[in-house]
Amino acid sequence: MNILIMVALAFILDLLLGDPHSWPHPVKIIGRLIAWLTKKFNRSSYSARKKKWLGALTWLITVGGSGLVTYIVMRLVAVNYYLYMVIGTYISYTCISARQLAIEAEKIMKSLQQNNLKKARHQVDMIVGRDTDKLSAEEVTKATIETVAENTSDGVIAPLLFLVVGGPVLGIMYKAINTLDSMIGYRNERYKAFGEVSAKIDDIANYLPARITWLLLIISSWLLHDDTREAIAVGERDCEKHLSPNSAFSEAVVAGALHLQLGGPHYYFGELVKKPYIGNDHFVIAANWHLKRTITMLYLSSFLGLISFELIRFLIIWE
Secondary structure (H helix, E strand, O other): OHHHHHHHHHHHHHHHHOOOOOOOOHHHHHHHHHHHHHHHHOOOOOOHHHHHHHHHHHHHHHHHHHHHHHHHHHHHHOOOHHHHHHHHHHHHHOOOOHHHHHHHHHHHHHHHHOOOHHHHHHHHHOOOOOOOOOOOHHHHHHHHHHHHHHHHHHHHHHHHHHHHHHHHHHHHHHHHHHHHHHHHOOOOOOOOOOOHHHHHHHHHHOHHHHHHHHHHHHHHHHHOOOOHHHHHHHHHHHOOOOOOOOHHHHHHHHHHHHOOOEEOOEEEOOEEEOOOEEOOOOOOOOOHHHHHHHHHHHHHHHHHHHHHHHHHHHHHHOO
C-alpha cells in the first residue's frame, strides 16, 4: 500500500512541479556516471569486442549501482515512516517526466507561434537525437510530436509501471536503463559496440510498456473524439516501422489519430538514417494544434496508466 501512495503522490508532484533544473535529481547523477564511464571505457583504440564487454560492464555498474544505492537509502530511512514516505515519494517523482515533457514541447510551440524558427530548432535539439539545424517549422513540429509520443511510453508509462511493481528501487533502475540507451545506445560507429548491451536491454525493458502505451493512446484518442478507427489501423500496421522495436507503437497511434505522417529519413550526427514513414499521407501540414493534442493525449494516457496499474496492484494485494 505504501508504494501505491508514493506513486500517486509522485504523479501529482510531477504534474504540479515538472522538473526544476536546480533541484537534485538522481538521473543527473546517473548521466554524469555514464559520461565518466564512457570516457574511460569507450576508446577508439579498443577493439569492438573489448568495447562490447566494457559496455556491458558500464551497464552493470550504472544499473546495479543505481538500484543498490536506492535500496540502501530506502532501508536507512525506513526507521521513520514519514521520512520513508517522503524520500520514497521524491525518488519516485524524479522517475516521471510527463509535465516536463509537456513544458519543453510548449516552449517549442511558443517559439513557432512567434515565428522564431532558430530558437525552436535549438529547443527541439534539447529533446531529440537528430540534427536540427536545418529543420523547417513543420519538421520541428513533427519532431516534437514524435518525441512527445515516444516519451509517453518511456518517460511516463514505463516508469509508472516499474514504480508500481517495485517501488523507487525498480523505478530508478529503469531510469538508469533508459538513460544509458539515450546516451550510448546509438548505432553509429562511435557507440555501436559499446552501447549494444544498453540498447538491447532497453528494448527488453520497454517491450511491455510500449504495447500498454499503444492501448492507452487508442483509448485516449477515443475519449478525445479523434479518429480512433485510423489510430487502430495505423497503430496495427506501422507499430514496428522503426529501428527500435518499441518506439513506433506510440508514434503510429498518434499519427493515425491526428491524420499525420511521421517518421521518415533524418540526419543523426551528420549521417542520413533512412527510417520508414509512419502513418498515411493525408497531405496535412503538422501544426501547433496537432502538438497540443499530442500533449493532451500524453496527459490522458498517463492518468489512465496510473489508475490501471494502481488498481491492478491493489486488487492483487487484497486477494
